[in-house]
Amino acid sequence: MTLREGLPLFYQQFTALFRKNLLISWRNKGATCLHLFSSFFFILLIFCIEESMKASDITSTAHKNITDPKALVSFPIPPCEDKFFVRLPCYDFVWSGNQSLRVTNIVSAIMANNPGRPIPTTKVQSFKKPEEVDAWFMSHPLQVPGALHFVEKNATIISYGIQTNSSSGTKRGRVEDPTFKFLVPLQIAAEREIARSLIGDPKFGWGFGFKKFARPAFGRGLTISALAAMGPVFFLAFSMFGFVLQLGSVVTEKELKLRQAMTMMGVFDSAYWLSWLLWEGILTFVSSLFLVLFGMMFKFDFFLNNSFGVVFLLFLLFQFNMISLAFVLSAFIRKSSSATTVGYLVFLIGFITQIVTSAGFPYSSSHSIARRVVWSLFPPNTFSAGLELLLDATATPGTAGISWSKRAICAAGETTCVITINKIYIWLVGTFFFWFVLAIYLDNIIPNISGVRKSFFYFLKPSYWTGKKGNKVEEGSICSCIGSVPHVEHTTPEDEDVREEEVLVKQQALDRIVDPNIAVQIHGLAKTYPGTTKLGCCKCTKTSPFHAVKGLWMNIAKDQLFCLLGPNGAGKTTTISCLTGINPVTGGDAIIYGNSIRSSVGMSNIRKMIGVCPQFDILWDALSSEEHLHLFASIKGLPPASIKSIAEKLLADVKLTGAAKIRAGSYSGGMKRRLSVAVALIGDPKLVFLDEPTTGMDPITRRHVWDIIQESKKGRAIILTTHSMEEADILGDRIGIMAKGKLRCIGTSIRLKSRFGTGFVTTVSFPENTSPEPLKRFFKEYLKVEPTEENKAFMTFVIPHDKEKLLTVFFAELQDRESEFGISDIQLGLATLEEVFLNIARKAELESATVEGTMVTLELESGISVEIPVGARFVGIPGTENAENPRGIMVEVYWQQDGSGSMCISGHSPEMRIPQNVPVIYEPSSQVLGHGQRRVRGIVIDYEPNN
Numbered sequence: 033m034t035l036r037e038g039l040p041l042f043y044q045q046f047t048a049l050f051r052k053n054l055l056i057s058w059r060n061k062g063a064t065c066l067h068l069f070s071s072f073f074f075i076l077l078i079f080c081i082e083e084s085m086k087a088s089d090i091t092s093t094a095h096k097n098i099t100d101p102k103a104l105v106s107f108p109i110p111p112c113e114d115k116f117f118v119r120l121p122c123y124d125f126v127w128s129g130n131q132s133l134r135v136t137n138i139v140s141a142i143m144a145n146n147p148g149r150p151i152p153t154t155k156v157q158s159f160k161k162p163e164e165v166d167a168w169f170m171s172h173p174l175q176v177p178g179a180l181h182f183v184e185k186n187a188t189i190i191s192y193g194i195q196t197n198s199s200s201g202t203k204r205g206r207v208e209d210p211t212f213k214f215l216v217p218l219q220i221a222a223e224r225e226i227a228r229s230l231i232g233d234p235k236f237g238w239g240f241g242f243k244k245f246a247r248p249a250f251g252r253g254l255t256i257s258a259l260a261a262m263g264p265v266f267f268l269a270f271s272m273f274g275f276v277l278q279l280g281s282v283v284t285e286k287e288l289k290l291r292q293a294m295t296m297m298g299v300f301d302s303a304y305w306l307s308w309l310l311w312e313g314i315l316t317f318v319s320s321l322f323l324v325l326f327g328m329m330f331k332f333d334f335f336l337n338n339s340f341g342v343v344f345l346l347f348l349l350f351q352f353n354m355i356s357l358a359f360v361l362s363a364f365i366r367k368s369s370s371a372t373t374v375g376y377l378v379f380l381i382g383f384i385t386q387i388v389t390s391a392g393f394p395y396s397s398s399h400s401i402a403r404r405v406v407w408s409l410f411p412p413n414t415f416s417a418g419l420e421l422l423l424d425a426t427a428t429p430g431t432a433g434i435s436w437s438k439r440a441i442c443a444a445g446e447t448t449c450v451i452t453i454n455k456i457y458i459w460l461v462g463t464f465f466f467w468f469v470l471a472i473y474l475d476n477i478i479p480n481i482s483g484v485r486k487s488f489f490y491f492l493k494p495s496y497w498t499g500k501k502g503n504k505v506e507e508g509s510i511c512s513c514i515g516s517v518p519h520v521e522h523t524t525p526e527d528e529d530v531r532e533e534e535v536l537v538k539q540q541a542l543d544r545i546v547d548p549n550i551a552v553q554i555h556g557l558a559k560t561y562p563g564t565t566k567l568g569c570c571k572c573t574k575t576s577p578f579h580a581v582k583g584l585w586m587n588i589a590k591d592q593l594f595c596l597l598g599p600n601g602a603g604k605t606t607t608i609s610c611l612t613g614i615n616p617v618t619g620g621d622a623i624i625y626g627n628s629i630r631s632s633v634g635m636s637n638i639r640k641m642i643g644v645c646p647q648f649d650i651l652w653d654a655l656s657s658e659e660h661l662h663l664f665a666s667i668k669g670l671p672p673a674s675i676k677s678i679a680e681k682l683l684a685d686v687k688l689t690g691a692a693k694i695r696a697g698s699y700s701g702g703m704k705r706r707l708s709v710a711v712a713l714i715g716d717p718k719l720v721f722l723d724e725p726t727t728g729m730d731p732i733t734r735r736h737v738w739d740i741i742q743e744s745k746k747g748r749a750i751i752l753t754t755h756s757m758e759e760a761d762i763l764g765d766r767i768g769i770m771a772k773g774k775l776r777c778i779g780t781s782i783r784l785k786s787r788f789g790t791g792f793v794t795t796v797s798f799p800e801n802t803s804p805e806p807l808k809r810f811f812k813e814y815l816k817v818e819p820t821e822e823n824k825a826f827m828t829f830v831i832p833h834d835k836e837k838l839l840t841v842f843f844a845e846l847q848d849r850e851s852e853f854g855i856s857d858i859q860l861g862l863a864t865l866e867e868v869f870l871n872i873a874r875k876a877e878l879e880s881a882t883v884e885g886t887m888v889t890l891e892l893e894s895g896i897s898v899e900i901p902v903g904a905r906f907v908g909i910p911g912t913e914n915a916e917n918p919r920g921i922m923v924e925v926y927w928q929q930d931g932s933g934s935m936c937i938s939g940h941s942p943e944m945r946i947p948q949n950v951p952v953i954y955e956p957s958s959q960v961l962g963h964g965q966r967r968v969r970g971i972v973i974d975y976e977p978n979n
């Protein structure tokens with residue numbers, strides 16, 4: 033099947049990824065609806081606030097048509113206690129000019145004739161001169177609202193002046209206007225009584241009143257506008273929905289390694305980012321449209337009087353900016369759960385900078401261009417400036433706002449201005465591209481989930497653009513100082529098969545022999561994870577480099593399943609990660625169907641011919657198995673016409689046809705693993721990596737998957753890692769066991785069992801009343817072996833390999849004497865692969881424990897505690913030497929793997945004498961430990977019981 037390449041592949045990937053984004057949004061309806069329609073709630077909220085503000089201001093006539101305004105007449109002088117802030121005892125007014133009798137009479141008349149409330153003399157203070165009044169004010173602050181100053185010039189002229197505190201005060205939301213409350217009543221009273229005094233008629237009528245203009249009701253803008261006050265912050269909050277959702281989606285794909293899986297399948301970065309951009313762009317377009325339409329529906333002048341295109345474009349460009357900002361921040365975030373926190377922080381910062389922007393910073397000629405440039409990089413700032421222009425334009429009722437044709441013209445009255453709505457559009461387009469390009473750059477240079485990144489100047493290398501030659505990646509955080517990675521000393525393998533394999537591969541590499549039957553040739557593959565430096569708040573934590581794979585040499589044949597076994601941390605997954613290009617190798621190389629994993633061209637060829645089932649399921653919860661297969665098939669470049677039938681076949685193979693349309697989120701662990709296996713087999717790959725494919729499966733499903741794997745061997749190579757020895761035994765054509773980063777043994781299952789197993793295992797069964805002693809003696813005399821396990825019904829003997837030649841005669845005689853020994857059944861078999869595995873793992877543990885001094889405590893039945901290195905098999909107990917046992921006593925320690933895959937002690941043999949001439953592998957320097965406790969350090973003895 034020919035896979036698509038170049039532009040057609042890009043287009044195919046882009047459409048598949050776009051569909052994936054669409055499906056995920058569709059399945060996540062709640063969040064998508066919130067993104068699209070939350071504007072309605074914000075607009076409704078602003079509308080409600082504005083209505084309630086109007087309702088609370090019932091005395092205001094601003095919203096009413098005034099056709100026949102009423103005259104406001106008769107202002108009595110209010111009692112001084114009515115003043116909002118007054119100090120008691122207070123006075124209704126004070127006056128100067130009391131040396132004149134006429135003035136005194138005028139003031140008396142003012143007090144007596146005050147409408148509705150004659151003023152008592154105790155509430156008035158008199159002075160001779162205004163200066164005395166000022167002096168009194170100084171010593172009696174806040175004790176009087178106003179003062180009258182009279183001067184009798186002559187018989188026909190009496191002049192007067194008024195003093196009041198002109199600053200208006202507020203109390204509990206009410207405003208005190210000193211002019212109308214205190215000044216005008218004093219003025220009316222003074223003028224009335226002066227006129228009566230001058231005319232000489234104490235009943236002279238003196239009418240005075242105010243009357244408003246008749247006028248239509250004011251619009252919203254002139255008085256209170258909730259939109260002007262809260263619009264910027266509400267619109268910023270609204271844009272946060274899309275921002276947080278976008279950030280969460282991108283980070284989730286990174287966190288769940290979905291992005292890595294797609295990269296492994298050869299997805300173009302450009303197709304990935306553009307698919308997100310287009311989908312989010314559509315959502316943004318629709319949500320901005322709804323926002324403007326809702327604003328118009330609620331009849332806000334802002335939306336009605338400014339041109340539709342002008343308002344819509346501002347919201348659209350701002351939201352696009354928030355998408356690219358989300359892309360940038362996604363490079364720094366590892367957990368999708370942090371998206372909401374980051375969204376909240378961005379909102380908080382945006383809220384603060386919006387306040388600063390609305391205060392005039394930096395969009396005025398008094399600020400430098402540099403300040404404006406820096407400030408405008410943060411999209412909420414430019415957005416806020418744009419909103420302010422549009423709000424100002426519609427602040428006066430009945431004004432036309434900003435039209436599309438006038439978008440580049442300064443506000444009325446200004447000949448020059450530093451910012452227009454058109455300039456804001458240009459800024460927003462510029463910052464959108466700036467953040468988007470920065471997001472792609474950061475995505476490349478910040479270490480991905482596997483700790484891999486590109487160099488800072490990767491884009492300057494022609495190979496990045498042409499895809500030719502190496503496109504090297506680096507490891508470690510961008511801030512950590514990575515020194516040179518320590519070299520791994522290559523040691524000649526101890527095992528002869530591993531040595532032989534190494535020599536063969538080296539020779540083939542030297543002779544440049546390309547064996548047509550070899551799918552993968554691994555040349556001294558080494559991987560060292562660099563140490564990292566992490567800056568904490570108080571200290572710097574450093575981890576040292578770790579050699580995970582220390583030079584692998586091996587061939588993996590076509591049409592074969594190579595099984596890679598090893599305890600936890602052996603380096604199996606790291607080897608697979610290197611072979612699949614997830615992690616760069618530190619040393620060596622691997623040739624996969626003639627392509628080197630060290631070259632980017634080679635790797636891009638390799639990606640087309642491999643299928644990977646990673647250790648952990650890499651699936652979208654919201655997509656069904658059918659959709660997963662369609663997506664990955666499209667990314668791989670399978671011809672569109674064939675994708676449907678291929679997906680159907682794969683689903684049938686892994687028995688998921690019935691669940692093809694069900695979302696993977698509701699699958700059981702086993703179903704997810706089967707889907708992962710199907711994904712690995714998409715596009716008929718020539719090399720398949722299966723990293724623990726049957727983990728979490730029930731026995732029936734596991735058998736079924738084994739059948740699928742067995743079937744899939746035809747025409748391809750499979751590299752399988754597993755912790756199930758049964759799986760390895762059944763499926764593996766060849767098995768390699770790794771431990772501590774090195775290959776420890778390699779060969780067929782039979783070969784490994786015969787070389788590393790303890791020998792042949794025979795189980796003899798007999799009826800319960802039979803005496804086992806004669807049988808035991810027979811085994812002891814002929815083969816010199818004791819039973820390793822015995823009960824009333826059977827005995828198990830392990831016969832060392834060196835007794836193999838004796839077995840034919842031995843078993844012939846045993847069969848002849850069956851009735852004599854009372855035997856009911858005899859079974860003979862090789863040691864299990866599990867035993868081989870434990871042996872290898874134990875030896876590797878012992879090797880590193882002896883170097884690193886990793887000890888565990890062996891509790892002997894005799895009550896002694898012995899400290900021994902992990903993996904030690906025969907352990908001598910110091911202090912047990914005597915005449916009978918000149919070298920002392922030893923025990924055989926039995927090991928097993930615990931749930932986490934680490935070696936732990938499962939028991940020990942009875943104590944036995946240490947034979948003469950057996951060498952000591954490890955003798956601890958100090959023998960006795962503890963205070964009075966019987967706790968010693970064991971001596972590790974190199975003893976093979978069969979020799």
Ligand SMILES: Nc1ncnc2c1ncn2[C@@H]1O[C@H](COP(=O)(O)OP(=O)(O)OP(=O)(O)O)[C@@H](O)[C@H]1O
Nearest residue numbers: 483561578580598599600601602603604605606607
């Ligand atoms: N990114 C990393 N940085 C540092 N050390 C790592 C990193 N990834 C893996 N290691 C270490 O490398 C060693 C080999 O890990 P690897 O995952 O390859 O083991 P494995 O054989 O696949 O084990 P398992 O059976 O548990 O999957 C382990 O000790 C692990 O802690």
